[in-house]
Amino acid sequence: KAGVTQTPRYLIKTRGQQVTLSCSPISGHRSVSWYQQTPGQGLQFLFEYFSETQRNKGNFPGRFSGRQFSNSRSEMNVSTLELGDSALYLCASSLVARGRETQYFGPGTRLLVL
Amino acid sequence: TQLLEQSPQFLSIQEGENLTVYCNSSSVFSSLQWYRQEPGEGPVLLVTVVTGGEVKKLKRLTFQFGDARKDSSLHITAAQPGDTGLYLCAGGSGGSNYKLTFGKGTLLTVNP
Numbered sequence: 001k002a003g004v005t006q007t008p009r010y011l012i013k014t015r016g017q018q019v020t021l022s023c024s025p026i027s028g029h030r031s032v033s034w035y036q037q038t039p040g041q042g043l044q045f046l047f048e049y050f051s052e053t054q055r056n057k058g059n060f061p062g063r064f065s066g067r068q069f070s071n072s073r074s075e076m077n078v079s080t081l082e083l084g085d086s087a088l089y090l091c092a093s094s095l096v097a098r099g100r101e102t103q104y105f106g107p108g109t110r111l112l113v114l
Numbered sequence: 115t116q117l118l119e120q121s122p123q124f125l126s127i128q129e130g131e132n133l134t135v136y137c138n139s140s141s142v143f144s145s146l147q148w149y150r151q152e153p154g155e156g157p158v159l160l161v162t163v164v165t166g167g168e169v170k171k172l173k174r175l176t177f178q179f180g181d182a183r184k185d186s187s188l189h190i191t192a193a194q195p196g197d198t199g200l201y202l203c204a205g206g207s208g209g210s211n212y213k214l215t216f217g218k219g220t221l222l223t224v225n226p
Contacts, residue, residue: 004156035216042218043157043202056213090156103214105156 002027004093004106012112018079021109025072025093031055032074033103034066037088046089049074078111086113117141118205118217126223130192135201135220138185143205146179146186147214151200193224 005024013019025032033056034046045058049068066076072093078085088110092103118139127133137146145164149157161170163179163186170177174197176189186203200221204214 043204043216045213045215048213058213092156102159102162105158107154107156 004091004104006089006091006106006109008109009107010110010112012114013081014114015081015083017081018077019081019111020075020077021089021091021111023074023076023091023093023106025074025091026104029093029095029104030072031094031101032068032072033092033094034074034076035090035092036060037090037108038086043090046076081113083113086111118203118215120201120203120217120220122220123218124221124223126225127193129194129224129226131224132189132191133193133222134187134189135222136185136187137203137217139205140184141205141207142183143207143215144183144212145206146183147204147206148177148186148188149202149204151202151219152198157200157202190222193222195224195226198222198224 007022031050033048035043036046037043046060047054047066048056052068063079068074088108090105090108092105094101094103118137121136145162147162148160150160151157161177166181166183168179174191178187200219202216202219204216206214
């Protein structure tokens with residue numbers, strides 16, 4: 001069974017631009033969560049989608065948004081990029097939303113904002 | 115805001131040594147997970163503990179959940195270079211609004 005895939009793996013943008021990252025969950029998984037990982041703050045939860053609906057949201061500004069499609073693939077968008085948005089963006093999929101089910105992480109997209 | 119503090123932040127040891135990393139919080143969690151992350155990869159789940167005082171063993175790794183479900187430890191016996199990586203703990207809470215809160219991790223280097 002294929003794992004979680006994320007595209008692109010690496011991305012360089014400049015301040016003020018916007019970016020869209022993509023995540024394809026494990027087949028059959030309906031929940032997708034997004035995280036931002038930085039050396040200073042560690043792994044921080046962005047949001048979770050289940051059946052095309054946002055079910056949970058972390059403490060990030062409105063510049064960070066996401067969506068989920070009917071095939072469970074998810075995208076996250078960051079508008080008006082800032083230097084501090086440079087990070088590894090991880091998505092994780094699980095069978096169902098809420099509870100103690102295992103989250104399977106993708107390899108991440110490393111975003112560098114210049 | 116729930117916080118998980120991991121210590122030490124960095125650990126460099128020789129092959130064959132034992133080590134313990136800690137994960138502490140002032141908050142109670144319904145579950146505690148440990149992950150290992152290798153360079154260029156996402157975190158991989160090692161174990162989930164859910165009961166206060168629970169101890170789980172995974173080969174040379176021993177995980178313990180504190181009695182009050184506020185802290186956890188990971189002990190590695192006879193560390194090997196393959197154990198090198200970033201070890202993350204994550205606390206689960208929120209009931210119907212379940213969310214994982216991650217610690218910042220312990221970066222372990224095992225030298226041959």
